[in-house]
Amino acid sequence: MWIDLIVTPLAVSEDELRDRTVVVIDVLRASTTILTALANGAREVVPVSDMSAASRVASSLDPQTILLGGERNGSPIEGYHLGNSPLEYQPEVVQGKIIILNTTNGTGAILRARLAEEVLIGAFVNLSALVEYLRHRNPKELILLCAGWRNRISLEDMLCAGMLLDRLELGGRWEEVPDGVRIAHLLYRTYADRLQQVVASSSHAARLRSLGYEADLEHATRVDSVPVLARYHEGVIRKIHG
């Protein structure tokens, strides 16, 4: 398995992701929110890049079945049913619904991977499920696409990518992999014994805390607490069954 890591979506072209297996990692919060929504019964999640795309998708569907969710710069969007906090996506809210999700970084990263062979959603909350699936599939080329924040590298996404790499057990060949893979793995090994504290000290965590989303940090770092696999395919994200 050849592996590469992208620290922010702008640094990769759609063409570089073509025909590859891509794991999109946006720990705070799109990946975590998508997985939580699907685990809690949402039928599917439609990632969109902006307000007008969200309106366009919404207008093509039965208003009774959809929920508009998302944020801009961490804050809810006026007129939307939900923000981007995973804790809002409770079973009684999302059961059977189609979520149209519009976020600053995460949904853009997912859309960028639209030419990939397979796009999976990655976060701490589904880490072991993802590792097991990737080991089974054993893709020839795997790209970990971190969402980052406004095109900057994010500590929490790199840590999650590093944990995934560590669990994939590449056989200690850390000097033969692309630098990004090696850096993510080193970050994880350095901070493995205090993931929650380190994520809570990241730049993005500080922003979320200032907006009142402290509880999201704990939810997003609870490893394997939402053990679902989710795949983006033909415009929508669904749970993988079986």
Place this chain on the structure above:
Amino acid sequence: MWIDLIVTPLAVSEDELRDRTVVVIDVLRASTTILTALANGAREVVPVSDMSAASRVASSLDPQTILLGGERNGSPIEGYHLGNSPLEYQPEVVQGKIIILNTTNGTGAILRARLAEEVLIGAFVNLSALVEYLRHRNPKELILLCAGWRNRISLEDMLCAGMLLDRLELGGRWEEVPDGVRIAHLLYRTYADRLQQVVASSSHAARLRSLGYEADLEHATRVDSVPVLARYHEGVIRKIHG
């Protein structure tokens, strides 16, 4: 001093660099080559982004005074006087010359910073000179712009940025800085006692070694061996005097 770090030029817009102090770091090899050329007597270096820009600049100058230098994917460009190995830029070759430099990553990073207030060239070879200058100038906003490699994060540029950050002594406030700054500093602290070996084990070093540029790695990691300050201003890079 507020500091941010960009891991690859594509991740930042020209506008985000406007009116800021920017240090462009391309350890392997553009920054190191530019500093070496200027230290060895080159009058100035004109960074260009592609072949046609190089030809355009060359045709506007006295052919006796110019040298065309650069590489594509690490290899020399046919018809150019020089490649991108700093060891080619010896005094007897570059004395009094204007170098037109065209490289895969580094010169593009420098050009991206054209709206900045001040653009400095950073590498291991001029680290202390740069630290001293930055301490003296004490810019309000400093951005470390790593060139990376084809828009991927590079270990050697992050290590050099980390060393610069370490020497700037931010007073231990590592949890209040952007994640990129923190990650670079952690990398440096982890590998500080074996910089040469770690740079030699990076993805880019492997590529250079396979092309026969092993000696460049040693030159590029000799801290403070080329103690010059160089500034990009109005299209050209010159030594800062005084």
